[in-house]
Amino acid sequence: xxxxxxxxxxxxxxxxxxxxxxxxxxxxxxxxxxxxxxxxxxxxxxxxxxxxxxxxxxxxxxxxxxxxxxxxxxxxxxxxxxxxxxxxxxxxx
Numbered sequence: 001x002x003x004x005x006x007x008x009x010x011x012x013x014x015x016x017x018x019x020x021x022x023x024x025x026x027x028x029x030x031x032x033x034x035x036x037x038x039x040x041x042x043x044x045x046x047x048x049x050x051x052x053x054x055x056x057x058x059x060x061x062x063x064x065x066x067x068x069x070x071x072x073x074x075x076x077x078x079x080x081x082x083x084x085x086x087x088x089x090x091x092x093x
Contacts, residue, residue, distance in 0.1 A: 060086070 063086070066074060077083040 063074060074083065078085045
């Protein structure tokens with residue numbers, strides 16, 4: 001296999017190019033399109049506040065009805081920062 005030829009100069013006064021080409025892509029329009037498609041897929045009936053309320057209700061249901069041992073373990077995990085406490089600091093609170 002023969003080595004590639006060097007890039008010729010682009011003009012009489014310009015030195016030979018290094019082979020690197022400035023390549024930039026503006027993804028702003030693609031991001032706007034992506035966001036518009038996500039909102040269209042969610043539909044006009046999507047209510048983010050209701051979604052957060054539903055998540056809060058599911059979270060409360062998940063940790064309801066714990067026996068004393070489970071409640072102690074839950075409290076220890078909250079204290080250690082492994083699980084978020086009920087209410088304070090959660091998005092739906």
